[in-house]
Amino acid sequence: MNRVLLDRLFPFVRAQVPEQVEFSLSEHGTGRCFAFTPLYGNVLAVGLADGTIALYDLVTRALAKKLYGHTSDVFSLSFVPRSTWLLSTSLDGSLRLWDVSQLRCIVCVRFEAQLARASAHPRFRQNRLCCVSQTGQPVLLVQLPVEPGEYHVTQCPSVWVLWSGPASTLTMSAQERTPTETLQVPECAHVHASDTEDGNSVCTRNSDALPPVPERAPLLRELGTHGAVELPPTLTGSITMPVAYLAAEFDPTGAYIITHAAEQPGLLKVFKIERATEAGSGPRLTVHCSASFALPPRAFVKQIQFAERGDLFLVVAHDRIVRVFEWKPFEPNKVRLWRELKDRVSSVQWRWAAFASHDEFLVAGTAASADHRLYIWDLKANQLVKQLDGRPKESLSMLAYHANLHALLVLVYQSGSILVYHKTVAENWSAYAPSFREVSENVEYVEAEDEFDFDPDGSSVYDRRRRKHFAPADEDATVVDITGRLPDSDPGYQRFAEAGWNASSSSSMSSSNEELLCLPVDIPLDLPPLASEASWIGEYRALRRHESEQQSCSATTLRQDDASAGTSSQAVMRTVRDDPAGQLAK
Amino acid sequence: MEPRVFTSQQRDLPIVRLNNRAMQSLRKTKVFKNVHQEQVCTLDFSVDGEIVAAGGDDGLISVYSAVQGRLLTTIPVKRYGCGVIRFGNHKSAVLCASKPVLDPGSGSLQARAPDNAPLSWDDHIRYLSLTESKYIRYFRGHRARVVSIAVTPNDDSFMSAALDGTMRLWDIRYPHCAGVLQVRGRPAVAVDPSGLVAAVAFSDLLKLVIKLYDLRKWDEGPFIDFESNVTTSEPTVLKFSGDGRSLLVGAAEPNPRIQILDAFNGCLQTLCRGHANDQAYELDACFSPDSQYVLSGSEDASIHIWERATGNPCHVLHGHSMYSRALGFNPQYALLVSACQNVVFWQPDPATLDYV
Structure with a gap:
């Protein structure tokens, strides 16, 4: 969710937690993933198993449109901040950039591996950078082409492999293992690895001319060919990563990428994207590892996610703890663990977690397949607020929280059904009519014998009898003070007065012990009446309307009118309201 | 000159009107020395004007009877300090926001400044009972120091604003x-x-932005917003006048100006200037209860008084030994309370007042 545009509206957001399933979106296909539109967030994009992307309107809860393009399961969806662009990855190995407002695919990039997730740079519209995590392979930072069309990954203007170990370990680990999956970057790609001062390296490819797309050419041969990384000649060109979980996320400034280093489970690395100017080639981006910090050993990271405000991020790892870190922009070394959230009774594995409701809460879903639950913590108070039961015998795939609609939580299950949780809204009818009484069951109404008997003068016998019956109860009713002010006879205040007086009698700080005489000030009270609904805000609005109608009449003239006429501004506004044609301003 | 002290006990007091002569005749009638060991940073009156509470950098809250001019009690809150004190609608309890406590010996912050804070540090707001000296309730949520609290007069809700940019x-x-x-x-x-409108002020690219919310429909966004043309740094003081027509905006800046804005359309009504604040302290400012005067502390240990309608300086009060960061005019009575390290009660000469 992108909060920037929503923040322009400056709404207060209710801090609420969802309570119950409100509706389910499963009739249009098997869901795999979803995302909210950043613009006002009233559209939910759902990636389906048949490769289409369904756009749901959350207000009407109906299917609005479908996007066709992928040929296989859509794995991840993420919206580009501040826009209607959508990045989607699919099982067919392609990454697509959509313009949801125009319902068209702008760019399609084909990869040679299975794509797990793509996330867009905060300034994607300027630099077209996105972070692509691939199953079992290192994370790529890809710059997408500007021109619409279909591309192979090698035709992208720039591709960086976020590999933070020494360049040799990249190759050695490849050599030791049986090649199962391959990372293919084809021939003619200019790949070079540069060692940074801390011994880490980043492989970069930056091609000036677009090379022809080869069929399936391995990366490592390329590394060897161009001499940046020494490779043993026996290597056949496959690379296998020891882990299947890889997560990468841009920080909100766009200057850093936090990623889980594949070569060392439990080690999070921060890559810095810098703009460097080289002689002759103009500005170009360089990526290097600037910090790293460790989780407990062997904790594979499943998910990294930043909070809306960008000063926190969460890490879901395999060790049954959801960790929340404090992140200071441009100070990657000052990452500090802030919260560790876990089930203290029975430690459970977490599948997915999300910040909720302006980072007030954190929602995490358990990974158990049979009986999974949702936990909601209050982050500020560091306590568990609520546990929600998920749908039985289904296992959670992902969840997200809508920041702006009140307490809306969306879950997608591995079976493909999508549930929307919502806050229970109890309709309180007796607030509208105090005599209204709600009954739990239907009650048969028994008519009183004299209910429709009338005296000769027209008054109802039944009413009179009822009134007599209820009268004594009214007298006994205690008077409830609804103003909330304590009377002077309040025992608390009396005690305060006594205790305070005695305590201070021995103090020596006052200049004299004589009492003051304070004279009450006459306060001219011409405030608008509190009770009348017509009063103040209505007049504000009337004035606002008037101002928009009378653009030529500046506010200063209005004020001068006010001063010269010697009337209050409120009187002016009353006149404005009585005189909508704006005669006054003329 | 011996300050004149009034010693009547009668309850049916005459009602007076403030005027220029009365403001110019304000004199010290009570001085409370040695209560606070450090500067007082906040003070507030109860709604009926009978109690005044002052909180100092030394982590002490002192409570005075405003009508009788006596120190009632002192409450130490050393663990969390007090940055802002506001009375709710009950005069026996205050809302109190935490602030790092100054160490009296060294003058430096004790080792609980938020940066290297131990885990026990928090920026919660606490509801402190003055009669029993204990916390009634904790309001947890802010993640940085709370700098502003405003209580609605007709129900029990309040708003708070903190340095992390959130309002709650x-x-x-x-x-x-x-x-x-x-x-x-x-x-x-x-x-x-009237308790209907909440104003929120902040500085966006050196422009003062004020947004007004309908407190009955606060989740619908502001119903009106203004931008001020006067460039200002971040606002530290925001107050409505007693008649609800004006907004007072003050900022901690070296060239201090207090802007009085029309609360209906955001126009600048008057600009009160003439006081000094070269070190950009967070000086306090307030309206008189009849909304005719604007008062503010100054860096040179004086208190400046302006007429609200014209912005003309009315009087300058001398007598403090240090600059006054907290001052307030009693909302019901003709009494000004200001505080540097000492808490001073100022009263006008009764001969100069107009009696109603």
Whole structure:
């Protein structure tokens, strides 16, 4: 969710937690993933198993449109901040950039591996950078082409492999293992690895001319060919990563990428994207590892996610703890663990977690397949607020929280059904009519014998009898003070007065012990009446309307009118309201 | 000159009107020395004007009877300090926001400044009972120092603003916050005397932005917003006048100006200037209860008084030994309370007052 545009509206957001399933979106296909539109967030994009992307309107809860393009399961969806662009990855190995407002695919990039997730740079519209995590392979930072069309990954203007170990370990680990999956970057790609001062390296490819797309050419041969990384000649060109979980996320400034280093489970690395100017080639981006910090050993990271405000991020790892870190922009070394959230009774594995409701809460879903639950913590108070039961015998795939609609939580299950949780809204009818009484069951109404008997003068016998019956109860009713002010006879205040007086009698700080005489000030009270609904805000609005109608009449003239006429501004506004044609301003 | 002290006990007091002569005749009638060991940073009156509470950098809250001019009690809050004190609608309890306590010996912050804070540090707002010296309720939520609290006069809700750029709306009976608003920078909040409108001020690219919310429909966004043309740094003081027509905005800046804005359309009514603040202290400012005068502390240990309608300086009060960061005019009585390290009660000469 992108909060920037929503923040322009400056709404207060209710801090609420969802309570119950409100509706389910499963009739249009098997869901795999979803995302909210950043613009006002009233559209939910759902990636389906048949490769289409369904756009749901959350207000009407109906299917609005479908996007066709992928040929296989859509794995991840993420919206580009501040826009209607959508990045989607699919099982067919392609990454697509959509313009949801125009319902068209702008760019399609084909990869040679299975794509797990793509996330867009905060300034994607300027630099077209996105972070692509691939199953079992290192994370790529890809710059997408500007021109619409279909591309192979090698035709992208720039591709960086976020590999933070020494360049040799990249190759050695490849050599030791049986090649199962391959990372293919084809021939003619200019790949070079540069060692940074801390011994880490980043492989970069930056091609000036677009090379022809080869069929399936391995990366490592390329590394060897161009001499940046020494490779043993026996290597056949496959690379296998020891882990299947890889997560990468841009920080909100766009200057850093936090990623889980594949070569060392439990080690999070921060890559810095810098703009460097080289002689002759103009500005170009360089990526290097600037910090790293460790989780407990062997904790594979499943998910990294930043909070809306960008000063926190969460890490879901395999060790049954959801960790929340404090992140200071441009100070990657000052990452500090802030919260560790876990089930203290029975430690459970977490599948997915999300910040909720302006980072007030954190929602995490358990990974158990049979009986999974949702936990909601209050982050500020560091306590568990609520546990929600998920749908039985289904296992959670992902969840997200809508920041702006009140307490809306969306879950997608591995079976493909999508549930929307919502806050229970109890309709309180007796607030509208105090005599209204709600009954739990239907009650048969028994008519009183004299209910429709009338005296000769027209008054109802039944009413009179009822009134007599209820009268004594009214007298006994205690008077409830609804103003909330304590009377002077309040025992608390009396005690305060006594205790305070005695305590201070021995103090020596006052200049004299004589009492003051304070004279009450006459306060001219011409405030608008509190009770009348017509009063103040209505007049504000009337004035606002008037101002928009009378653009030529500046506010200063209005004020001068006010001063010269010697009337209050409120009187002016009353006149404005009585005189909508704006005669006054003329 | 011996300050004149009034010693009547009669309850049916005459009602007076303030005027220029009365403001010029303000004199010290009570001085409370040695109560606070450090500067007083905040003070507030109860709604009926009978109690005044002052909180100092030394982590002490002192409570005075404003009508009788006596120190009632002192309450140490050394662990969390007090940055802001506001009375709710009950005069036996105050809302109190935490602030790092100054170490009296060295003058430096004790080792609980938020940066290297131990885990026990928090920026909660606490509801402190003055009669029993204990916390009634904790309002947890802010993640940085709370700098502004405004209580609505007709129900038990209040708003708070903190340095992390969030504003929160609370009900005093319920420890969890009802609503959150996020802005950039340091916000300030105020609630108008009718209790219907909440004002939120912050500085966006050196422009003062004020947004007004309908407190009955606060989740629908502001119903009006103004931008001021006067460039200002981040606002530290935001107050409604007693008649609800004006907004007072003050900022901690070296060239201090107090802007009085029309609360209906955001026009600049008057600009009060002439006081000094070269070190950019967070000086306090307030209206008189009849909304005719504007008062503010100054860096040169004086207190400046302006006429609200014209912005003309009315009087300058001397007598403090240090600059006054906290001052307030009693909302009901003709009494000005200001504080540097000492708490001083000022009263006008009764001969100069107009009697109603």
